[in-house]
Amino acid sequence: MSKVVTDNREQSRYEITVDGTLAGFAEYALRANGGIVVFVHTEIFPEYEGQGVGSALARGALDDVRGGGRTVVPLCPFIKGWIEKHPDYQDLVH
Numbered sequence: 001m002s003k004v005v006t007d008n009r010e011q012s013r014y015e016i017t018v019d020g021t022l023a024g025f026a027e028y029a030l031r032a033n034g035g036i037v038v039f040v041h042t043e044i045f046p047e048y049e050g051q052g053v054g055s056a057l058a059r060g061a062l063d064d065v066r067g068g069g070r071t072v073v074p075l076c077p078f079i080k081g082w083i084e085k086h087p088d089y090q091d092l093v094h
Contacts, residue, residue: 054078058078
């Protein structure tokens with residue numbers, strides 16, 4: 001199973017595809033000239049739940065945020081909970 005996370009800037013969301021098919025997304029809003037990424041909603045389509053797709057999406061999105069030198073405000077319960085379970089990502093929280 002190939003999982004790929006991309007930033008769809010036109011729709012302000014990170015998307016994850018599984019074997020080339022859209023499997024979910026994490027919507028965000030940018031603040032402070034793009035330096036803060038506010039995650040507002042994450043959705044994994046039902047047929048992909050329980051397969052690690054949400055975790056792969058969170059990791060991919062947060063790695064991209066880190067790579068850009070930005071921080072996050074995790075308003076979305078899924079992203080917030082994922083960060084709480086992964087201490088090595090807590091430094092990203094604004």
